[in-house]
Amino acid sequence: MSIQQRRERERAERERLIVTAARDLAEAEGWDAVTTRRLAAEIEYSQPVLYSHFKGKGAIMAAVAVQGCADLAVELRAARTAAKGTREALAAVGRAYADFARRRPALYDAMFTLATDLPFATSEAPAPLKEAFGELLAVVEPITADGEDTALLTETYWAGLHGLVTLMRSGRLPKRAHEERLALLIGHFAAGGE
């Protein structure tokens, strides 16, 4: 019984090792550098070991993404609770979101741009994912106008943030004036539509 438990513990430990190695490697050299061979070398095991833990490379990236969502949720919460008013909270969380994407681009990609089979918009979505979205929801709720749906408005605000960071990082928007664009987005949402 105890032997079995120890083995499972070691196995879980190795699984964590894989995920963190993938994240570190991706953050250091980008996802293109994260090959199964390279990852196997990093954890000092052979390639097929990865497949005894995850269905494939995509599943490893999904695990990294979930972990990333937890990180993001923490940062968004910190920004939200530190802000004074409702409008300041909206702005602070928006800035924290953009800052997260700027500081950790590879992690952000795994979470929100690269193809994933992770359930997002359903009730089976992983908890960290819901938490991160919940932080956005919490700051959008107070600025929701009459007749507007808070959830939908949050999704729309999120989309605005996501568009800004992705277009900028792919070089499709100039890096300068990023702050101004962010302020415009926040301003237009805080002001209320219709």
Added chain:
Amino acid sequence: MSIQQRRERERAERERLIVTAARDLAEAEGWDAVTTRRLAAEIEYSQPVLYSHFKGKGAIMAAVAVQGCADLAVELRAARTAAKGTREALAAVGRAYADFARRRPALYDAMFTLATDLPFATSEAPAPLKEAFGELLAVVEPITADGEDTALLTETYWAGLHGLVTLMRSGRLPKRAHEERLALLIGHFAAGGE
């Protein structure tokens, strides 16, 4: 002299053939299906011929993207000129943009999501690209509030649209309520910030 010209003509023709074959294949089966071998077979030439026209696969995708921008510009212009008022124009162009992304996902990816070395935010950007952005600019200009920069506001509006379509298509936003989210975005921009 004439022989030289005919050769260049045929060469240009074949280059167009490559680009359209890449676009068609991508739209039919996705960019993953567009391999250099497959593309070569499609145009009935051998693989290395592609590299006598383009630096690599990325350059072919960039060419497809530029063509796609021209298509998008046409559709946005049609939506803009058909709309009555300034607010209606903003909404019509936004809807046309989202509709383009929905109808031609592979083309949209090549233009706005996949990595590209295309100059976007500079003055050397290809003309079709500037045209498409110009259409957005034209509908945002009238709704720009005092003290706001039209170009920056257009970029922000674009980012909002881009975020909505990409998050939805990757399954991160539910497909339902897409119209409502779009309406929220348009409403909040038309209303003016601050």
Added chain:
DNA sequence: TCCTGTTGCTAGCAGTGCTAGAAATCGACG
């Protein structure tokens, strides 16, 4: 000490983008 079942490995498959060097083609000229 032997047996058995699990675990992790080596080796390999089918595919990718890309390229060096051979082969074929075609216009120009004797």
Added chain:
DNA sequence: CGTCGATTTCTAGCACTGCTAGCAACAGGA
């Protein structure tokens, strides 16, 4: 008309990818 020379195009291959079949080594139990 036939040959040469240059350009064009192809064959074959490299180094790499994600992934897997099947073998070896090692563990615990009898």
